[in-house]
Amino acid sequence: MHNLIRIGTFSNKLALSQANTVANLIKPSGYTTKIITLDPKSKSLGSLEDAVLNDTIDVFTVPASYVPARLNDALELIAFTKREGVNDVLLSRREASLTTGVSVGTNSPRRIAFLKHFYPKTKIVSVPENLDSRIKKLQAGECALMMSRSDAKRLGIENLITEEIETSYFVPTTGQGSIAVVCHKKLAFDKKEILQRWVNDEETEDCIRTERSFLKTFQRPASIPVFGYAHYEGGLVTLKAGLISANGKQVIKAKRSSTVAECKELGKKVAEEVMLNGGSSLLRA
Secondary structure: OOOOOEEEEEEOOOHHHHHHHHHHHHHHHHEEEEEEEOOOOOOOOOHHHHHHOOHHHHHEEEHHHHHHOOOOOOEEEEHHHHHHOOEEEEEEEOOOOOOOEEEEOOOOOOHHHHHHHHHOOOEOOOOOOHHHHHHHHHHOOEEEEEHHHHHHHHHOHHEEEEOOOOOOOOOOOOOOOOEEEEEOOOOHHHHHHHHHHOOOHHHHHHHHHHHHHHHOOOOOOOOOOOOEEEEEEEEEEEEEEEEEEEOOEEEEEEEEEEEEEHHHHHHHHHHHHHHHHHHHHHEEE
16 A cells, blocks of 8 residues: 555564554554564564565664664664653662662663662662563562663553663663664655654754764774763753763763754764773773
8 A cells, every 4th residue: 555654563562662652653644554563583673674675564663772873775764753751760669779779680781881880789680681571570579670761651660660860970872762763765755754744853863863973983892881862952952972881980971062953063073072081992991
């Protein structure tokens, strides 16, 4: 069907919630949507990319924080949903606080490094990669979990939030809090127009593309966590971004602002400042 947009995703609760969010945004346009879940065994971003390239789906939805700095040349980021709940939160079945020390389940290198830096009393627990399995551990009271506030909302577990963590020091990863929509560059023009008009939030796009320009500027080992958060402030785009060592001992960051027209250059300038302020040494080490 000409006015059908096929949305690809995975079968877990969070991925389906994200796909449904995008489908609901498209609904008023008059276009219909069909959510297509990939084989549960296919869990990599590459499998979603292949499905678009093979014309099994028109687009796929994924957390903007999961999109690599450089996509397949045949693909493009066509839309970003309005950002919400960008900060990290602590969730627990019991009363819990990071300042007093708690067992926290997370596999995120950035969260682990920041916890070691700001909350050394925290005991970090490795948890399954499968998100549904992590939630079971949380519900069973085996450990607390960390995730973005937006993910907690989509999973329906906001009632378990025991602590909100400020973005001013516990800086999010690039793209956190928004859903990205990826399509083939040759997707029909009318479908691209629908996605940009009904799904894309321009302010969110400005901010995340600023963060992504920071991410693209340098190559880094997977062991060195990167962070970056841009937001509108007084009519300008302000970006705070940097690197943190895996053990949490070294944090190198920079903060700058620019007009929207210059926000792509802003990411590059912040990356250059981070490198000059010790980022180069950290990457070499």
